[in-house]
Amino acid sequence: MMRLLDVLFLLILGTVLVKGFSPSLNDDVLGLIVFKADLKDPQGKLVSWNEDDDTPCNWFGVKCSPRSNRVSDLVLDGLNLSGKLGRGLLQLHFLQRLSLAKNNISGTLTLRLDQLSNLRTLDLSENSLSGEIPGDFFRQCGSLRSISLAKNKFWGHIPESLSSCSSLASVNFSYNQFSGILPSGVWSFFELRSLDLSSNLLEGEIPKEIEELRNLRWIKLGKNRFTGEVPDGIGRCVLLKAIDLSSNSFSGSLPSSMQKLSLCNNLILSRNAFVGEVPDWIGELSSLENLDLSGNNFSGALPGSVGKLHSLKVLNTSKNALSGSLPDSMRDCINLLAIDFSRNTLTGTLPEWLFGLSLQNIIFSENKLSGGLDSALSSSIENSRQKLIVLDISQNSLNGEIPSAIVHFTSLHVMNLSKNSLVGNIPDSVGELKSLNVLDLGGNRLNGSIPQEIGGAASLRELRLDNNLLSGSIPTSIGNCSLLTYLSLSQNNLTGSIPAGVAELTHLQHVDLSFNKLMGPLPKQLGNLGHLISFNISHNQLTGELPGSNFFNTIPTSSVSGNPSLCGAVVNRDCHTVLPKPIVLNPDSTDANPGTVPQSSGHEKKILSISAIIAIGAASMIVVGVIAVTVLNLRVRSSMSPSAAAFTFSGGDDYSRSPSTDANSGKLVMFSGDPDFSTGAHALLNKDCELGRGGFGAVYHTVLKDGHAVAIKKLTVSSLIKSQDDFERELKNLGKVRHHNLVALEGYYWTPSLQLLIFEFVSGGNLYKHLHEGSGESYISWNERFNIILGTARGLTHLHQKNIIHYNIKSSNILIDNSGYPKISDYGLARLLPTLDRYVLSSKIQSALGYMAPEFACKTVKITEKCDVYGFGVLILETVTGKKPVEYMEDDVVVLCDMVRGALEEGRVEECVDGRMQGKFPVDELIPVMKLGLICTSQVPSNRPDMAEVVRILELIRSPEGDQDDLILV
Structure with missing residues (x-):
């Protein structure tokens, strides 16, 4: 049987012949219309493509050669096109440029380049193409100059036929899942200017033949599995501007020939296994702007020749074994914007030139630096351009006080001086840092009180002052830091009460006030903080009742322990x-007085x-x-x-x-x-x-x-x-x-x-009594049962739309009115309890065996509306079968979900159906409903539909035109 597109192809060809045009003149119209038929065009960009036109040269995205009047360029980038690459492209015999980047085209590559013999540029990047590239895809690709298959889903080996594309100047196969060894012929592409194979699974070594790529400007092999040493021949590629070998397993030392790469401005060698000292010749790479040596095994001191890199903007040597102090020559790196020396073993003091440059990022964390901040600041602050954004000198051995001159860094977003030996007070001037997002001074020996001026830092999102010697009370001005998400003041000597302003920090997620001397009651308004994830107030002297909210109902006991006068269910202590x-x-x-008692005739009765x-x-x-x-x-x-x-x-x-x-x-x-x-x-x-x-x-x-x-x-x-x-x-x-x-x-x-x-x-009783306590003569019909299931689903959907979880869906909580329609009872009552932990939910609420979702037994799984969906799924099966969720036999325990699943899989459906219906039910409704019940009782919450989807499925089941094929067993 002919494929639909083949038929379309012949119909269009017939139309062309009937019009009397020469097929050779109209191949482009024919090919593009067939190509369009394989695509979906949500933006309507291809609406101008009309098969009645004599030529496509005025169509959107189409360019024709003025000499031949045939299509030379087809550029349809970023149009959200979907579909596949069809055979219509084969009619574009003069096509030189095909660019379909940034769409959603899927499928495999079914074309070959020998079928598009004039193609010079092929760009299919950022689509959803997948599969292996056919082995003969690159056969006869002599005209091809540029190819990009980046950011797709290709896998497998890169075909050896790529070696025949000797005219290639640009190859980009990045961000796929290509594996294996690169075809050897690639290292002989003398015209190659750019090679990007990053973010794949490629392996092997860089061969010495790389020295033949004399025109190479960019080589990017990062995030692969390449091994071996960098060959000395790389130094002959003197036109190289960017080298990225990051995140591989390269080893050995850097070849000295690399000093010839004077045009190189990006040298990214991070996350490999390079060893030895940072070579002194590094200063010969005079064009370097970005030097990243992080995550290797470099040792020794940073050479003074680094000071020659006057164009250097970013220097990253983190996660190595560098030692000694930084060379003074670095003061000549006048264009430096960011330095990261973290996780080394650098010693000495902070260099005096540090704050005199135009640095935006300064990171020295996890080293062995000593001395104070004041000397470096006082000698350089007047000349500073005050552009500093990140200052991280944490986990060193800094001492002395935090200088108030820090206020001059008005653009500072992050200041992390934690885990040092800093002493003295927190300077009041911290409050003048209006752009500060993170202030971390934890793990020092700071004393005094937290300054009231801290409230001036209104952009603060994280405030960490834990593990110090701070005293006094928490400043009330903390309420001005309205963006705070993280507040840690633990392990200090803070006294007084928790200010009410903390309850106004509506973005708070993590709070740790533990191990202080705080006293008094907790502000009740804390219960209104809707984003809290953790709140630790343990080991203080707080009193009274915990705030009432869903969060504080589930707070771990360890987070409130050590406060003898706190009361509430969480601490198992009654509030009198x-x-x-x-x-x-x-x-x-x-x-008018409601308290009066009327007198009756005869003797008086109350x-x-x-x-x-x-x-x-x-x-x-x-x-x-x-x-x-x-x-x-x-x-x-x-x-x-x-x-x-x-x-x-x-x-x-x-x-x-x-x-x-x-x-x-x-x-x-x-x-x-x-x-x-x-x-x-x-x-x-x-x-x-x-x-x-x-x-x-x-x-x-x-x-x-x-x-x-x-x-x-x-x-x-x-x-x-x-x-x-x-x-x-x-x-x-x-x-x-x-x-x-x-x-x-x-x-x-x-x-x-x-x-x-x-x-x-509601006068009609509950569903449980109708199902399990009614007589054989008075049973619920299938139509009534279906209406009960559907009505219950609609009621639950409404609750979930109001952000109310029922927690206790069971047949005794489904009441039936005089018309036979269901009404859900006991909803929302769990919100009245201050302790919504799994124990309370299971013992006080989820009392009916068999309805409880499995996540109640797993502390790591969040309780959501999907627990209601599980209970509703059990309710469906109970309503259809007339059996209880769990029934105890003489020698066995029968779980309803397991019984129904087994019966459906074995084709014994009618054995599960309530016998009182005596076959009076439509199978095409009952079986999909039972399947839906099993889907709702999936062990994995994310596999369960939400209640709105359940209602839609039930409506489709009842509707004659409903599509029931999407109900599958899980």
Whole structure:
């Protein structure tokens, strides 16, 4: 069967012949139209290419020779073209330049250069071409002068046929995965000016034949696997301007012939195994601008001839074994911008000329320098051009004080003087360095206090003053450093409290204040820092409760240890508080005073309001060691509203109302704004109306006085609940979350010892009861099950869009309304706890076995919305099969996910389906749904779809035109 493009080719050719044009005159139009057919052109740049034109010479990207009027140049760089290189190019018999760089063309090279015999320039760089280059690709390439295949995905050996391209002046195969040895003929390309093979996997040695490349200007072999010594013949390539041999395994010493390379301005020899001293002849390379000898085994002192390199801008000799001091002749390197001598064994003091040059980067870290900074600064600062950006002299043996003259470096971004023996105060003038991003003075012997002026360095992102002898308090001005991401003041003698301004540093990620003498409570506003990764306040004298936030709920105990007066769940120490008196409300009162009690005819009977019961409940929960008073349940007169039913918390005991009231104690909030609700005159709860219990507490069904049915959850995790402010803030946010597949939160009641959540009442029960406790006659149909799955997915999607993770997706938390549609309950309640570690999540929240995502057991994996996706996947399989996530047999434990996966793989699908459906289900819907459930329960979180994708897939499954092929087992 003919390929589509072959047919197109013949159709266009037929069109050409019908028009009566000579095929030889119209080959270019034909070839380019066929070439275009193989490409996608998102920018529409090729729209001008029209097969009805007599000539393509006016088309975009096309240039014709004025002599032959045939296409000579095709340049389509950077147009985001995709597709492949098709056979249409073969019709361009006069093509001399083909440039398709910086696109997204993929596939392999299917062309040969002998098919484009006039081609002189070929540039396919920065595409997505891949595979091996065919062995005969370079056959008959005598006209080719320049080729670039850089930044693609080619692999394998470079074909030996490249040796036949003797006219090549430029070869660029960089940034691919070419391996093996370079064809030997390359070293005989006498016209070669540029050879770039960097960032591949090439190996072998540079042969002595390199001396024949007399026209070579650039040779770049960096980031390969070349070995051996640099041949002496390289010195005969006297036109060389750039040599990059970095990141290979070259060895030996540098050949003396290299001193003849007086035009060389870039000599990059880093990360090899060169040995010996830096040769004295290095000063003969008078054009050098960049000299990088880093990461080798050079030893000895840097030669004084370096001072002859007047054009030198960058000098890097880091990570060697250089010793001694720097030569004074370097003061003549007047164009130096950056020096890096780090990780050597240099000795002596900082040279006096150092700060007199126009240096932007000075790096001397990890050496053996001694002396102070003041002598070098005082002798040179007046002549300095004040362009210094980076100053790193860390890990040496510097002593003395930090001179205030450092303020003259107004462009300084990084100052690292850590791990020396500096003494004295931190100069106030540091605050005048307005451009400073990093200040690291850690690991010295600095004393005194942190200057208030530090707040003037408003660009600071990292402040490290740890391991010193600093005293006094943390300056309040630290709050002015609004860009801070890293703050380390540990292991000093700091006193006082943590200033509230720290809580205003909204970009903070890492904070270490450990091993000081800080005292007082932590600012509560610290809980609002949304980017924190670590916060270490261990071994201080801090007091009070940890801030309430998701971060501080999961902070490691080691980060807060050593503070005996800190309290909260993380340190396993209760916070004792004085509880206010709750409000006593009368549900039948019409008086303006909600605390009055109505009198009934006959003998007097006390009627308990919900607030009175809450008050008694609160009081009873805080009395340690006192047994609850047992009284008889009050019976409600028949004339009373059902809303006055007695609420008992345990054992059927009654709670009498408090004899006194306080309007400022308990707090009741209803989000509906209904006046009846806002007064707090509600129905009371009765244990006979208990709907169920979960990790957060018991749930009761209650009818309010106005006839409105609600479900009230009495929380039993009071010892873990946040402060009232955080509790109310979280609930008000949850109260705003509205979706027809979510159970609405209608209000709450707060006292420090008792919290009630008031929810919409859903009358149809939960999914668990429908699946596992219903009779065989009353089962859920497939259509109902599918709607439950889809509705639950939509509800979860809405939660995730609000950045709410449920943490506890299971069938008992999916409620069914009268119409058979699902509503998710208990969402967002985990946000009420201050300790969201895996233990709390697994013991308090993820109580149902089988729904818990595997990342809960792995401390190194972050808990995300994907844990909800896992639980939802289990829920899908449970809904389809009617089986529990884990079932215990006599001699075995059956895990639902494993059972379904095995059945699908073995073609036993119907064995998994709930038998109550008796084959009344569409297989083309049920099987993709089961597969989706398995995808959602992937062990790797990143392999699970997000809930929005799940909804889309479910909608495609239900839609007749939906494409189900993308549902595959993982």
